[in-house]
Amino acid sequence: MADEQAFLEYVQAGGQVETGDWLPDDYRAKLIKFIEMHGNSELMGVLPEREWILRAPTLQRKLALTAKVQDEVGHSQLIYRVVEDLGKPREQCLADLISGKSKFHNVFHYPTKTWGDIGVIAWLVDAAAIISQKALLKCSYAPYARIMKKICWEESFHILHGRDVILAMVTGTPAQFELVQEALDRWWGPLMQFHGNPIPPEDDPMFQWRIKSQGNEEARQQFLDGYVPQIWELGLTVPDPKLRKRDDGVWEYTEPDWDELKHVVTGHGPRTADRLAFRARFLEQEQWVRDVVLAA
């Protein structure tokens, strides 16, 4: 099937392809970039939460948070293996991540300031991610679609954990409630930017190739529809006076700051530089271990 048009029709009709199949150059390039960014994001997403593993206020929370972060590392392992089978070795992916050549999702460039952030991230950031990830279950590239199944299954634990952390705090002391509200106020902007600017699916090559099976705006609407009611029912407020659901079911909101999104994902987020430096430090420090172990 060495015919790009036939390939396009095949994937748009729901067809999937495997590693050894002929892939159009543009498809392969976009696929690698997309999947690599996902792997990078899981790996970088570890860092904001990791600090709080050491500070968790109960043994149960300590274990649950460690398990969540462990899952994210596991996801990056699954994802980088898929990228490697497409031709780009893990070492190269990690080198490009550190140098800033490749990207990771906006939310992981921001600081975590309190235990409230830990609740908000597990509950809402993971929720936003799981919406995209569920759509990826239908990715035209089958090896990636298949690992998404395990990833989505593990993410469901994270959301439960996040919800539990939030509920404990919003029913705790007024100070604990405030921790959640304050964290939500800070995270709302990045959350609204998370699914990307509302490029119409017809103009989105990722959608055309059925790498993504859902447009950005559709994902955002799904997020709002699922989670704003949950936020409001707890007595929390969303820092957007324009946020409302129209009669036709569409959510209206203040236009997210797309410049901020671009600025952040191109490596200028508040914590980008020091998190990449942290990664680089440990990669370099433990190179001798990889040399000894993987030399076989």
Place this chain on the structure above:
Amino acid sequence: MNELLLGLADDELIIGWRDSEWTGIAPMLEEDVAFSSIAQNEIGHARAVYELLSDDADALAFDREPSEYLCAPLVQLHLLDWGHTIARRWLYEVADEIRITALMDELPLAAKINREEAYHRMHAEMWRERLADTPQFRAAVDELWPYALGVLPPEQRDALASRVERAEVEAVERGTNDDAFTALHEEMTMVRRSAPAGAQW
């Protein structure tokens, strides 16, 4: 017996806490996942022993003064390099096996812990074999050996010495929790202390 068990639980808690710090930054992703499970298991063991000693395992784990913890100096060390980390893992698991098997008659929980620790021992031995000839690992074992002896009561130390094939030396004993431990305890408890005692998290 209670002091022995509390020391054991504190060891598991603190080594678990130290080992959990590698989550996300271990030398390879596959190991990162496996190592994190070991850290979680250790904390699970601590919790199980605390539950034997108290109604409130969290209070026992978090709310004592740093000087009241009975953990061995070995587990308190902040070792953020892999050579030392694996050296500690290995030495600790060998010592822990001696300790735990000695308790099996009196403590049903010991058998349970021991079954899970079997995987930790396999993991530690697997890594020890791979790193045995590296200068980093050898130097680390040399450095940590006196600390490892301090994990066990004096009468069990020769068993440890013969298993790791090293001569017994003067041990770094329990009982001195240094500034590094105080710093760890402060970080461990900073969120918990931000709400009144008994607050839910």
Place this chain on the structure above:
Amino acid sequence: MIWEVFRQDRKGQPFEHGGSVEAPDAEFAEAWAREQYGRRGESVALWLVPRGAVHVVDEWADEFDLKYRRVDGYSIKARLKEARERAAAGPR
């Protein structure tokens, strides 16, 4: 070395490909796959196979379209209808 991981949900279920791990030998592969595919009780058993040991078969020749070998090579409906109608009409 790449090790393919096949995992079983529970006894009686087929082993399904779950992904792969990079490990220098069987011992590391086991230790690592065990946690990656078992820590949340996800699998009751794993098969680990070095990628090089997997033989891939993914091409067939079907030049003469031997339909009898496939379910779609049989059109039962029309004849079944006819047979039922005849049976309903009584013995000949």
